[in-house]
Amino acid sequence: MTAHPPRLVIEDATIGYDQRTIAERLSLEIPDGSFTAIIGPNGCGKSTLLRALARVLTPSTGRVLLDGKAITQYGSKEVARRMGLLPQTSLAPDGIRVADLVARGRSPYQSLFQQWRSSDEQAVAEALEATRLTELSGRLVDELSGGQRQRVWVAMLLAQQTGIMLLDEPTTFLDIAHQYELLELLRTFHDEGKTLVAVLHDLDQAARYADHLVVMRDGSVVTSGPPAEVVTAELVQEVFGLPCIVAPDPVTGTPTVVPLDPRSVVR
Amino acid sequence: MSALPRAEHVDFGYRSGSLRSRFASARLPLRVLGVSALLLGLAVAVAVAAIRYGDYPLTAEQVLSTLLGGGEPFHRIVVLEWRLPVAIAAVAFGALLGLGGAIFQSITRNPLGSPDVIGFDAGAYTAVVVVTLVVGSGGTWSIAAAAIVGGLATAFAVYLLAWRRGVQGFRLIIVGIGVAAMLGSLNSYLITRADITDAMSVGFWSAGSIARVTWSSLTPSLVLGTVIVLAAIALSPALKRLELGDDAAITQGTRPGPVRLALLVLGVATTALVTAAAGPIGFIALVAPQLARRITRSAGVSLLAASAMGAALLAAAHLLSLLIAQVYRSIPVGLITVCLGGLYLIWLLIRETRRQAGAPR
Numbered sequence: 001m002t003a004h005p006p007r008l009v010i011e012d013a014t015i016g017y018d019q020r021t022i023a024e025r026l027s028l029e030i031p032d033g034s035f036t037a038i039i040g041p042n043g044c045g046k047s048t049l050l051r052a053l054a055r056v057l058t059p060s061t062g063r064v065l066l067d068g069k070a071i072t073q074y075g076s077k078e079v080a081r082r083m084g085l086l087p088q089t090s091l092a093p094d095g096i097r098v099a100d101l102v103a104r105g106r107s108p109y110q111s112l113f114q115q116w117r118s119s120d121e122q123a124v125a126e127a128l129e130a131t132r133l134t135e136l137s138g139r140l141v142d143e144l145s146g147g148q149r150q151r152v153w154v155a156m157l158l159a160q161q162t163g164i165m166l167l168d169e170p171t172t173f174l175d176i177a178h179q180y181e182l183l184e185l186l187r188t189f190h191d192e193g194k195t196l197v198a199v200l201h202d203l204d205q206a207a208r209y210a211d212h213l214v215v216m217r218d219g220s221v222v223t224s225g226p227p228a229e230v231v232t233a234e235l236v237q238e239v240f241g242l243p244c245i246v247a248p249d250p251v252t253g254t255p256t257v258v259p260l261d262p263r264s265v266v267r
Numbered sequence: 268m269s270a271l272p273r274a275e276h277v278d279f280g281y282r283s284g285s286l287r288s289r290f291a292s293a294r295l296p297l298r299v300l301g302v303s304a305l306l307l308g309l310a311v312a313v314a315v316a317a318i319r320y321g322d323y324p325l326t327a328e329q330v331l332s333t334l335l336g337g338g339e340p341f342h343r344i345v346v347l348e349w350r351l352p353v354a355i356a357a358v359a360f361g362a363l364l365g366l367g368g369a370i371f372q373s374i375t376r377n378p379l380g381s382p383d384v385i386g387f388d389a390g391a392y393t394a395v396v397v398v399t400l401v402v403g404s405g406g407t408w409s410i411a412a413a414a415i416v417g418g419l420a421t422a423f424a425v426y427l428l429a430w431r432r433g434v435q436g437f438r439l440i441i442v443g444i445g446v447a448a449m450l451g452s453l454n455s456y457l458i459t460r461a462d463i464t465d466a467m468s469v470g471f472w473s474a475g476s477i478a479r480v481t482w483s484s485l486t487p488s489l490v491l492g493t494v495i496v497l498a499a500i501a502l503s504p505a506l507k508r509l510e511l512g513d514d515a516a517i518t519q520g521t522r523p524g525p526v527r528l529a530l531l532v533l534g535v536a537t538t539a540l541v542t543a544a545a546g547p548i549g550f551i552a553l554v555a556p557q558l559a560r561r562i563t564r565s566a567g568v569s570l571l572a573a574s575a576m577g578a579a580l581l582a583a584a585h586l587l588s589l590l591i592a593q594v595y596r597s598i599p600v601g602l603i604t605v606c607l608g609g610l611y612l613i614w615l616l617i618r619e620t621r622r623q624a625g626a627p628r
């Protein structure tokens with residue numbers, strides 16, 4: 001238990017699309033200053049949960065609390081200054097350039113008459129710098145590699161300067177080196193005191209970078225806690241149906257999952 | 268404006284300036300602003316040049332001296348009473364159509380989005396035919412009212428039919444095309460039932476012409492047009508956020524549902540206004556945003572540049588129709604914009620086919 005109250009809480013929430021309920025009576029706390037990773041099989045509701053936290057979806061029962069207050073009681077720009085989301089898939093306007101897209105992250109701070117304060121320019125410059133995009137700032141987003149483009153979206157989120165960052169599968173489409181590069185970047189955000197919630201598919205990476213794991217299956221949270229306690233061979237078998245052993249990572253000592261050879265497993 | 272430390276400076280990849288004061292700040296994309304100013308200037312110049320032409324031709328000096336307050340009494344009537352409202356309409360209506368097209372293409376994320384695509388023109392036409400058959404071909408105001416009511420009702424019906432937990436751009440276009448096609452056959456049927464005078468009067472109306480604009484029909488249009496433009500400016504930040512998709516828009520502080528509905532209403536209002544005053548003027552809304560985007564190289568569609576381009580296009584089409592009238596006979600401007608629009612669509616198709624075939628652009 002952390003000393004600070006959790007920044008983001010979802011209480012007893014039923015979340016779904018139209019008639020279809022995905023998660024029922026789900027409760028979860030995101031500890032203040034944590035790097036929380038949400039893991040679980042495809043289609044178990046990770047994105048759905050993230051979208052409910054980001055108030056893209058409204059729970060039909062229960063509620064979401066942001067800094068102790070129901071999220072529905074905030075103005076929408078006020079929420080946008082505290083919490084940002086990198087969706088699983090994003091759309092860029094045709095023919096937009098890197099710096100322009102990153103600058104879109106400033107919109108919660110802008111008004112009709114104040115569209116480009118020096119604080120906006122500063123935030124965009126810093127976000128470009130942190131994601132090593134300064135050199136590419138004038139390029140067309142369409143003409144970047146998948147990895148560079150993903151950094152642009154992260155930069156846009158960074159320019160939003162929110163204390164809470166929600167990221168849905170930020171490492172997909174990246175090669176292994178760029179995956180780690182992005183995770184290291186997220187770690188620097190975490191070190192600066194931001195609260196991160198990321199959906200990750202690689203359990204080893206989740207255990208290595210996150211300090212709080214949330215494990216989901218079929219729309220409910222199976223367990224949550226520090227990776228060293230949560231990741232066990234039984235859990236992986238139960239949640240993913242994958243027979244494996246869990247061994248310490250030779251570099252960091254955090255748990256890693258090593259699948260068993262199905263041909264040598266006793267039927 | 269001031270010398271910023273290096274870390275604060277952002278290179279956007281194109282020339283842009285920034286404006287900062289205590290009350291307002293903005294980033295100025297110089298190319299978009301420059302091109303828009305140029306197009307608007309061109310539109311005004313062309314519209315003024317068009318004042319020369321008509322049944323009673325004038326020289327450029329006569330037009331200018333009359334506009335500047337001099338001139339003979341008869342010239343004052345021709346220029347100030349008859350032709351000036353038409354010239355203003357060419358610029359203002361063109362800008363409104365361009366604005367409406369830009370709003371629709373941005374919301375639908377589709378270069379084929381425009382208010383006429385969701386059935387506005389077809390609905391307006393149906394209502395005008397019905398009113399002409401019932402009331403007779405006399406009343407300008409009843410025709411204008413019928414156009415607005417019919418167009419809005421159709422747009423609303425298309426919106427409802429396309430609604431499924433929110434309105435998605437592509438569905439809106441498909442449903443709109445379907446409804447417009449159905450109304451088209453209804454219109455043809457109704458015309459076969461009309462007597463010859465009514466059919467002619469509907470035919471004239473449906474060709475779309477700004478030549479019939481007078482001060483008394485222009486003034487209310489300008490007032491409403493100003494309201495629409497101000498509302499579009501107020502909603503433009505939200506429109507930009509919607510470009511990133513609903514999830515991103517919500518998390519940046521926008522409520523997509525109400526904003527999108529308000530924008531659709533604005534877009535349809537631009538066409539409603541123009542159609543009421545001048546009959547349907549097609550294709551400006553469709554073409555202007557895309558042409559403007561190509562020239563300005565803006566990200567997404569720019570409302571300002573699309574409006575300026577719309578003004579230039581309609582003013583040019585208006586001048587062209589007057590020039591044709593000099594040598595042949597008068598062709599309503601609506602027919603000219605439809606021809607230009609047809610050329611544009613052919614060009615678009617060829618370009619897309621080439622691109623799919625892998626040929627260099």
Ligand SMILES: Nc1ncnc2c1ncn2[C@@H]1O[C@H](COP(=O)(O)OP(=O)(O)OP(=O)(O)O)[C@@H](O)[C@H]1O
Binds near residue numbers: 042046047
């Ligand atoms: N927009 C939607 N409308 C209806 N059902 C949806 C929608 N989005 C997702 N679902 C359904 O909700 C369930 C949970 O989906 P969700 O996207 O949350 O899964 P996920 O855990 O993020 O999966 P993945 O790892 O593949 O991204 C799935 O069964 C999916 O089919």
Ligand SMILES: [Mg+2]
Binds near residue numbers: 046047048088168
């Ligand atoms: Mg997902």
